Amino acid sequence: MICNFSWCEFLNILFGGLIIGIIASFLFVLITDYIKRWRFNKKYKHLKSAKNVYDWPSYSMKESDNRFRKESPNGAIANISLETSSINIILKHDGRKWKGKVRMLDYELGILTLKYENEHEYSKRDCIIGSYTEDGKMFDYILLIPVLNTIFRIDNKDNKLIPKYTYGNEILIREKQY
Numbered sequence: 001m002i003c004n005f006s007w008c009e010f011l012n013i014l015f016g017g018l019i020i021g022i023i024a025s026f027l028f029v030l031i032t033d034y035i036k037r038w039r040f041n042k043k044y045k046h047l048k049s050a051k052n053v054y055d056w057p058s059y060s061m062k063e064s065d066n067r068f069r070k071e072s073p074n075g076a077i078a079n080i081s082l083e084t085s086s087i088n089i090i091l092k093h094d095g096r097k098w099k100g101k102v103r104m105l106d107y108e109l110g111i112l113t114l115k116y117e118n119e120h121e122y123s124k125r126d127c128i129i130g131s132y133t134e135d136g137k138m139f140d141y142i143l144l145i146p147v148l149n150t151i152f153r154i155d156n157k158d159n160k161l162i163p164k165y166t167y168g169n170e171i172l173i174r175e176k177q178y
Contacts, residue, residue, distance in 0.1 A: 037084055040104075044087060046177050047129070047140060049079045054092060056080060056142070056172040069171050078172050080142075089114070089142075089172075102127050112144060120154050131176060138176035145169050 049055050058076035059069040076093030087102040089112065098121075100114030110127040128143040146168065155162045 040085055041082060044082060044104075044129070047080050047087065047142070048082055048177075051081075052079070054079045054090075056174045058091065058093070059171050059173060061169040061171070066169055069173075074170075076170075080172075091172075098123075100125075104129075139173055140176050141174075142172040143169065144171070 054077035056078035057073040058078060059072075060074045062068050062070055074093070076091055078089055078091040081088045081090075083101075085103075087104070087110070089100045089102065091098050091100070091114075096116060096118060098114045098116045100112045100123075102110040102112045104110040108129045110129065112123075112125040112127045114123050114125070115121070124147045126145040126147060128145070129141070130143075131138055131140050133139070
C-alpha cells in the first residue's frame with residue numbers, strides 16, 4: 001500500500017481544523033453567555049424601575065419582632081435596574097444616597113454590597129427577593145439583612161476616626177409589575 005503524503009494537505013487539515021475549533025468555541029461562549037443573560041432578565045425583569053423613577057418604598061422592621069415590617073414607610077425610596085448578571089439598587093433617604101449591586105446566588109438569595117455617595121460608609125447585606133399577596137394584590141419585595149447586623153460608618157470626631165455600627169433589617173416593597 002502506497003501512501004501519498006502531501007504537506008499542503010496536512011497543513012490545510014491542521015490549520016483548518018484549528019480555525020474551525022476556535023470559531024466553534026467562540027460561538028459556544030457567545031451563545032452560552034446570551035442564554036445566561038436572557039434567563040437572568042426573564043427571572044428578574046419585573047423588579048426593574050423606569051429610568052430615574054424611585055418606586056420602591058422602604059420599610060423598617062418592628063423593634064418588638066424584627067421579622068415584621070412597620071405599617072408606614074421609613075422615608076427611603078429606591079430605584080432598581082438590571083445589568084448583565086446583577087441587580088443595581090440606588091436608595092435615597094434623609095438627603096443621602098447609596099448605590100449597591102446584588103449578586104444573585106440561588107433560590108432568590110443574593111448578596112448586596114453598597115456604598116454611600118457622600119461618606120466612607122460601606123455595607124454588605126444578604127438579600128432575599130420574593131413576592132406575597134396582601135388584600136388581593138400581589139407585591140414584590142426585597143428584604144435586606146445586614147451581615148452580622150452591622151454597617152460600617154466612619155465618623156471623624158476630634159481628628160479621630162470612629163467606626164459606627166447601625167441600621168437593621170429593611171424591606172423594599174412594590175406592587176407587582178407585569
